[in-house]
Amino acid sequence: MRRVGGVVRPPGDKSISHRVLMLAALARGTSEIRGILTGDDVKSTARVLRQLGARVSPIRESRVTVSGTLLRARDARLNCGNSGTTARLILGVLAGLPTTATVTGDSSLRRRPMRRVTEPLKQMGADIKEQGDGLPLTIHGGELRGLRYTSPVASAQVKSAILLAALTGGVPVTIREPYRSRDHTERLFAHLGLGIHERDGAVGYRPSVMNVPAFAVSVAGDISSAAFMVAAAVLARDGELMIEHVGVNPTRTGFLVVLERMGAHVHRVNLRDEGGEPVADLFARPESLRGTEVAAAEIPTLVDEVPILAVLASRARGETVFREVGELRVKESNRLELVAANLRAVGVNAEVQGNDLHVEGTAKPPRGKVETAKDHRLAMSFAVLGTLPGADVKLSERKSVAISYPHFFQDLRRIYARRTTDDAR
Numbered sequence: 001m002r003r004v005g006g007v008v009r010p011p012g013d014k015s016i017s018h019r020v021l022m023l024a025a026l027a028r029g030t031s032e033i034r035g036i037l038t039g040d041d042v043k044s045t046a047r048v049l050r051q052l053g054a055r056v057s058p059i060r061e062s063r064v065t066v067s068g069t070l071l072r073a074r075d076a077r078l079n080c081g082n083s084g085t086t087a088r089l090i091l092g093v094l095a096g097l098p099t100t101a102t103v104t105g106d107s108s109l110r111r112r113p114m115r116r117v118t119e120p121l122k123q124m125g126a127d128i129k130e131q132g133d134g135l136p137l138t139i140h141g142g143e144l145r146g147l148r149y150t151s152p153v154a155s156a157q158v159k160s161a162i163l164l165a166a167l168t169g170g171v172p173v174t175i176r177e178p179y180r181s182r183d184h185t186e187r188l189f190a191h192l193g194l195g196i197h198e199r200d201g202a203v204g205y206r207p208s209v210m211n212v213p214a215f216a217v218s219v220a221g222d223i224s225s226a227a228f229m230v231a232a233a234v235l236a237r238d239g240e241l242m243i244e245h246v247g248v249n250p251t252r253t254g255f256l257v258v259l260e261r262m263g264a265h266v267h268r269v270n271l272r273d274e275g276g277e278p279v280a281d282l283f284a285r286p287e288s289l290r291g292t293e294v295a296a297a298e299i300p301t302l303v304d305e306v307p308i309l310a311v312l313a314s315r316a317r318g319e320t321v322f323r324e325v326g327e328l329r330v331k332e333s334n335r336l337e338l339v340a341a342n343l344r345a346v347g348v349n350a351e352v353q354g355n356d357l358h359v360e361g362t363a364k365p366p367r368g369k370v371e372t373a374k375d376h377r378l379a380m381s382f383a384v385l386g387t388l389p390g391a392d393v394k395l396s397e398r399k400s401v402a403i404s405y406p407h408f409f410q411d412l413r414r415i416y417a418r419r420t421t422d423d424a425r
């Protein structure tokens with residue numbers, strides 16, 4: 001059994017990294033970003049912005065500079081790799097610019113739904129040629145009109161695409177969504193003085209300045225990546241782990257709320273602000289867990305943490321139910337079916353019923369083969385399960401972690417570095 005200790009620092013937040021790059025590319029002058037995520041998805045955003053004419057320095061955590069120029073594209077083919085956020089947000093950016101571009105991605109991204117974004121953008125006046133609900137598609141941006149939109153899904157990508165189109169197109173928008181999704185775009189707009197407001201549960205933006213000012217910003221650590229280290233600490237036998245510099249924006253902290261209900265309290269200390277986002281250091285330690293019910297309204301606040309929460313639920317007393325997690329079918333993989341199938345493959349009772357996921361806790365060591373389908377969050381979730389005593393969890397691949405947490409395996413090893421004598425074999 002294992003003891004955790006020391007300090008880890010998760011990489012920069014993926015959602016915020018995409019957004020600061022895009023806004024810096026739209027800004028007048030040179031912006032400076034510290035602590036950006038160096039994962040493959042962010043590199044996809046940087047590549048696409050360079051193709052559109054922005055000068056983006058190599059993606060390094062220490063410092064990235066972006067010289068915004070009027071973005072332009074003449075029949076560019078923009079390959080967004082595996083990144084749904086790059087594809088959906090860049091469609092918003094392009095909608096308001098006099099450009100024509102074809103947006104595409106890898107085989108996983110090409111299968112992901114895009115109509116949720118193209119539909120409102122078309123209502124704003126963008127000319128979009130698509131075949132079916134996916135990529136590739138061709139967008140011809142230009143003159144837009146304002147929009148009042150009620151989104152059928154709680155998706156920050158949909159909301160952000162509309163806000164970015166409003167920014168580049170210079171038109172007002174109001175957006176409502178069934179449940180509040182992550183609000184990083186709104187916070188960044190507010191931080192840059194771009195006249196965004198919230199009224200009666202809707203987000204409203206009325207372009208007030210012609211140009212986005214160049215800015216300097218530091219990116220909060222990614223709570224979705226920190227979640228894997230928190231989970232490893234909760235499952236350990238002994239010790240305490242500090243996870244420093246974690247973004248604790250309330251639209252993202254559902255993982256901590258659910259963990260608390262399951263019996264694991266994660267302390268937050270040293271709360272501070274970074275670029276309009278709250279940041280804290282977290283302390284996590286081993287706890288015994290009990291099953292819980294995760295309500296549909298909580299899902300947007302932990303949507304990327306369902307795989308690791310399901311892994312934790314498999315070690316809890318009793319059953320855990322995740323309500324209305326159908327959206328997980330259209331993430332980097334069919335995460336809903338794969339989480340259940342992989343849990344079963346390592347000896348856990350797990351089942352999808354309609355859009356709900358049921359996981360039954362067990363004390364049996366997990367043993368078996370896991371198919372990650374090259375989905376970074378599946379790889380990391382089951383790698384954490386593999387740290388349990390007596391576990392033998394074989395991942396189909398490990399490279400996908402580079403999408404969002406390039407030093408994941410180093411960090412996972414490092415937190416067990418200080419061993420007690422009875423751990424030594």
Ligand code: S3P
Pocket residue numbers: 014015016085154155156157158160181182303304
């Ligand atoms: C993201 C929003 C979420 C999330 C994704 C990143 C973002 O997707 O799953 O990893 O940066 O806006 P949806 O907006 O589709 O729920």
